[in-house]
Amino acid sequence: MASMEVLWGDLLRHRADFDKFHLRSALADDPYRFNRYSIEMEGDLTLDYSRHRISDKTLLLLESLFEQAEVRGRFADMCAGKIINETEHRAVLHTALRGGVDEVSVNGQNVTKDVEEVKQRFLAFASGVRDGTIRSHTDEAFTDVVNVGIGGSDLGPRMVTQALKGWTDGPNAHFVSNVDGAHLGDCLENLNPATTLFLVASKTFTTQETMANARAARNWIVSTLGEDAPGAHFAALSTNADAVQAFGISTERMFEFWDWVGGRYSVWSAIGLPVAIAIGPERFEEFLSGARAMDEHFATAPFRANMPMMMAALSLWYRNIWACGTQAILPYDQRLENFPAFLQQLDMESNGKMVRQNGKPISRPASPVIWGSAGTNGQHAFYQSLHQGADMVPCDFLIAAKPTDASEDQHEMLLANCLAQIEALAFGRSEENVRAQLAAEGMSDDKIDRIAPHRTFAGNRPTSLLLYEQLTPHMLGRLIALYEHKVFAQGVIWGVNSFDQWGVELGKVMANRLLGSIQSGEKGEEDPAVFQRLMSYRAD
Incomplete structure (x- = not known):
């Protein structure tokens, strides 16, 4: 060949x-x-x-x-749990999240079993929110669910929930991602703290934008319902149990996903909890089955x-x-x-x-x-x-x-x-066709000469x-x-690694460094000259 x-x-x-x-x-x-x-x-x-x-x-x-x-062989390697994300030395197993696959292990851990256990936990939680058995601090059923995330923890569930709105029969779903306070403020403007549940989606529970919004949401709950309320009004989609507990969320309300799940491939995991709350566990399973059918089609x-x-x-x-x-x-x-x-x-x-x-x-x-x-x-x-x-x-x-x-x-x-x-x-539309049409409309030859090029379409697109x-x-x-x-x-x-995103990571590192400079007002060595202009505007 x-x-x-x-x-x-x-x-x-x-x-x-x-x-x-x-x-x-x-x-x-x-x-x-x-x-x-x-x-x-x-x-x-x-x-x-x-x-x-x-x-x-x-x-x-x-x-x-x-x-x-060897595209088909590479896909088989991915589904078998081989390390194909080489720069981060990780498997890539979003296909395993769809279920219906043979047992797959990563580093000796049965991935298939873990996926099923977490899925059953977050689907049970979704059912409880939907039927009112999981209630607010004031013992009321939740009417609104706000997903706080960014990137794949926002785009995926936001898109799917919107797309399946015709199948929605659960609480109203809302999504906040931008660290700009206006995003959260506009979302909360017409919501009732007593009947609002927040889902904080961050694998590490340290994502800067997500945690800033989560803390603001927590303050909103506390200011109205008291310091004891957040535990009833928050759940976490994360793996950092210590940080989740420090925030005030019980680990019983923490739903894990794994380092072999990239953010943009994560809607099939616990990140899909807002989808499951909106459309129900049965329809969420149908959503997974659709992806599983396409997996089989691609493989065979x-x-x-x-x-x-x-x-x-x-x-x-x-x-x-x-x-x-x-x-x-x-x-x-x-x-x-x-x-x-x-x-x-x-x-x-x-x-x-x-x-x-x-x-x-x-x-x-x-x-x-x-x-x-x-x-x-x-x-x-x-x-x-x-x-x-x-x-x-x-x-x-x-x-x-x-x-x-x-x-x-x-x-x-x-x-x-x-x-x-x-x-x-x-x-398209050929110039000959355009000229014939304009002539049939009674347009003069000189005007046709001027107009015809503007109404001609090359097509072939x-x-x-x-x-x-x-x-x-x-x-x-x-x-x-x-x-x-x-x-x-x-x-x-x-021949690229489709499963890392170092360009995203660079922006995060630089934002953290610049945040310190903005908060202190002291320009760092690598900050741009515009920093001084920025600080002068803030001073005014």
Whole structure:
């Protein structure tokens, strides 16, 4: 088999095959293109990738790249608990959190057993909060739950709780992450301390932003209900028992997760407690089962029928062969409003690297910039650039065939808008077509000459469509795991460690040092010149 570098060279040369390619012709000339370039899973989830600048030869070359990199073998290593996060010497086992796997051990510890024990504990706690058997300091049922976290301890549960709002029948869920006091203040403004429960999500229970917000929340409870109240109004998602107890939370209300669970992969663990409280343990199990189904699909489906591999391959094709620096995530589902931000962390924190596992620089750029917004709002913001901008931006569209709880008329309008954007990006509108239309409207020739270029759309812009029956807990679990595995496969191809985040750690270290300088008013040796200006503004 050809080496990785030879395959990359073949792909670069293959790009020239598309110099005269246009999706308008490709789709018109091949009535079976959708059948050849789509994947269906479980009869209710389809990936349509027929609107891409690809051919069978493209997929053969990309498949060879995946085989040469041994993507499937690396995934098996991950699921078996092998140390694949080499810079931190850790296993990576978020797949084990989904359950239904054979026994996995890390350093002699039965991970599968530990996962089940903690899950049963936090699901029992969720049930107690939901049915009112776990009550407040004033012996009232909780009406509101505030998750205090940041990064993966916030983005994951926030996104999932919002996405599954149509399935929510528990207390109202709120999320606070920003250390800016306005975030917590705005959240608490209309809440009742006597019926508010806080979940503090920090593995070490030392995360600066999270603990600052947690202390402020504790003061809010104490100021109203007294010094003895916090124990009834707080639970911890952490492993630091001493710090949790010092804060005033019993270890009976501490739910552990492990160092082999990265923050951006942690919603399947106790970090998912706010989700379980919102939708209930049974639906939370359905959420896990969806992810488990995608794990099995990724591990066993052949390349051409494998959704995560195909999505990873297409992203590599555009990032490294077509030099596309960004990728847009465009869910036509308001409940998935936070999905682009969640995927932004998942992808860019995982693969936003310049160094390979072996410590050597990577030979080609890795993670693109991930961004996006829920449709149809984005159509009135940045879609102009998607259609006529100078940069080609590959797009992932997501839409449900059936609404969760919206009106059928509105959902049909949403479907029409989503499909129209995909068609417009692929087909565009030729200048010949524009001129004919303007002439039919009676416009003069000289005016047509001026106007036609502005109404011409090149098209040929690549899109994927993820079409699913309905956004259920099981479906959402599959969608999240789909992107997890996509990011994993890309990381293997690029040779980076997708499971550390030293860039995040650097910012934390520098923030701690600068905090001391700001509090003391004394400039440190490495502080920027703007420090003095900052302090002068504070003095005023």
